[in-house]
Amino acid sequence: MNRASYTTRDETGMGRKPRDRASMASDRMIPGLRNSGMMLLSAIVLGSVTATPGHAQAGGPPARGAPQATARMAPLPTFRADAWGLPDEPQLGFVEISGGPFLMGSDPRLDPESFENEHWPGDGTMGTVDLPTYYISRYEVTIGQFRAFVEATGRTVDPQALLAPDSYPVIFVSWPDAVAYTRWLEGEMKKSATTPPALREMLNTGWRVTLPTEAEWEKAARGTDGRIFPWGDEEIAGPANIAGRSLTPVGYFDCSAVCANGLEDMSGNVWEWTRTPFSGTGYGGVTTAPDLEADALWVMRGGSYADALNLNRVAVRGGADPGARRGFIGFRLAITRD
Secondary structure (H helix, E strand, C coil): CCCCCCCCCCCCCCCCCCHHHHHHHEEEECCCCCEEHHHEECCCCCCCCCCCHHHHCCCCCCCCCCCCCCCCCCCCCCCCHHHCCCCCCCCCCCCCCCEEEEEEECCCCCCCCHHHHHHHCCCEEEEEEECCEEECCCCCHHHHHHHHHHHHCCCCHHHHHHHHCCEEECCCCCCHHHHHHHHHHHHHHCCCCCCCCCHHHCCCCCCCCCCHHHHHHHHEEEEECCCCCCCCCCCCCCCCEEECCCCCCCCCCCCCCCCCCCCCCCCEEEEEEEECCCCCCCCCCCCCCCCCCCCCEEEEEECCCCCHHHHHHCCEEEEEEECCCCCCCECCCCCCCC
C-alpha cells in the first residue's frame, strides 16, 4: 500500500452519521475557521448563495462588480460518447501528478486571507507532504458522464443533477453518489477495450478510480511552489469562474497555460468532494488510506462560481455531511494506488 508521509499527524475526524432526504434541509456545511469561531451555515458554503436549479444551471455573464476573467479562446473540450463521456484525450483526461513533496496549507504571514484550519499544528504555518505518483482528471465530472452512470446502474439521484447540458459539471450529488460513480467507472474501465492500455493495466494491477484526498487535490491545484491560487499568487480573478452568477461548462475558462498541471476549474465553478474526513484544527493526516465507510464530514475543495476570490484559494477547506446535495457541489476523479 502506498502512503502519503506527513510532517505532522492529523486530528481525528469529526464524525457525523449520513442523513436521509427529509433532513437534507439542515445539512451542515463547515467552512474554514477564522480566529476561534466555527461558522455553521445552513445551505451555504463559504459565502456561496443557496442555489436554485435555474440559478445554478444556466451559464451567463458575471455578476455586476465581479472580477473579470478570461474565457477560453480555443474550442471547448470535447468528450467521447464511446468512453463514458470522458474527455477526448489520449488518457481520457487523466493527468499524471509526479510523486514527491509539496508545501501544503497556508502561512498567514504570506497569505493574510487564510483561515485557521489551513494552518498546520505546531508553528501554525505550512507543512510538507510527500505523495506517491497519482493521476487526477483535468476537468470536473460532467453531467454527461454522470448521466451514463445513472442510465447504466439505475441509481436514484436528485433529478436536478441531470437538468443542464452534458458539458456542465454535475451538481446536486451527495458524497455517496460520487463514490458510487467512481466505483462504477473503475469497473467499466477495467474490462473495456476502449480504455487506453496503460490505464487498463494500472486498474487491473491495484490502482483505483476514486475521489482525490485533500492532499492529492491540493498538490494538483498548486504544484510544488506553494502558490496561493492555481495560476500563481496574484489576487486577480484569473481564468476561472469566480464571483459570478452561474455555472459554466467545464473548461470554459482556459487555465491550461498558466495553472498548475494544466488543470481546469480547480478554483471556482463548483466545490469538489474529496475522500478525506474533515478535521477542523489544521492539516496533517493519518498515513493510512482513508476509510470510505467511516461516518464523517467530508472535505470539499476549490470554491464555487458564487464565492469571492479569497474563498477560491487552493488552501481553503470546506466540509459537509455526506448526504448534502447542493447546486454548488460536484467532484472530480483521481486514479491512485491505495
